[in-house]
Amino acid sequence: MTGWAEFLIAGLIFMASHAVPANPRIKGRIVALLGARGWVWGFSLLSTGLLFWVIFAAGRAPFVELWPQAGWMRWLLNIAMPLAVVLGTFGVAAPNPFAFEGRADGFDPDRPGIAGVVRQPLLWALILWSGAHLIANGDLSHAILFGVFLAFSLMGMRAMEARKRRLWGEAEWARLAANTSDWPFQALIAGRWRPRQGPSMLRLGLAVVLWAGIFHLHAPVIGFSPLP
Incomplete structure (x- = not known):
């Protein structure tokens, strides 16, 4: 996978994951399954992991000043x-x-x-x-x-x-x-x-x-x- 391709994929997955909190139906199902606290911690950990992936992918992309x-x-x-x-x-x-x-x-x-x-x-x-x-x-x-x-x-x-x-x-x-x-x-x-x-x-x-x-x-x- 090239640097630009990884950067694009990581960014798209990160953005897609953040559509979940904005959808009450999907979020409600996850909260019912994990509980309110489980939802907060689970989504926070997922977001943090994906954020680091996007940041590292940006660093691996070709440098253009x-x-x-x-x-x-x-x-x-x-x-x-x-x-x-x-x-x-x-x-x-x-x-x-x-x-x-x-x-x-x-x-x-x-x-x-x-x-x-x-x-x-x-x-x-x-x-x-x-x-x-x-x-x-x-x-x-x-x-x-x-x-x-x-x-x-x-x-x-x-x-x-x-x-x-x-x-x-x-x-x-x-x-x-x-x-x-x-x-x-x-x-x-x-x-x-x-x-x-x-x-x-x-x-x-x-x-x-x-x-x-x-x-x-x-x-x-x-x-x-x-x-x-």
Whole structure:
């Protein structure tokens, strides 16, 4: 299999797998079989494995430079990645009926938790990750990889929220979303939401460990150092 063929196949399989959460019928059958927690962990592991395959396949594709990398681009990555990891860590399995990675149970519209920061934390994490990496990687295969991820995340966010509006109706959407944010910290800036307790130390600690692991393993695993 040539580098470009592997990259194409890996990308198509990854995208196809992410059509599952957007299909309530298929997702419902899997949740009924595995349980809610089994679904979250199973899909997370599958997504992570496929993501690594796509990234490695992009690295094995022929190198075609589109623009050179400048020093400030790595600084951008080192600012964006801790934020992306924190958003993803606080989003997965949190009480948040707006996001596919969240839980419908336990959500309080008056105390929206992570949804007060932003309703789609994992997709925003992907936007930060893919957008910063798109700028810093100016070769053709990585421009395609991160450009597609960026577009996929933006379109997925709009599609997810539009589906929830249709499912709940405008009145219920307005009630649930009153103290949440479309853009990060939008509700906080507008004065519609004030955090009533600090962040989970467990999740924050996990985010620090994950970020440190990604930072230190980036060179041996991916092949490039994240240092500016």
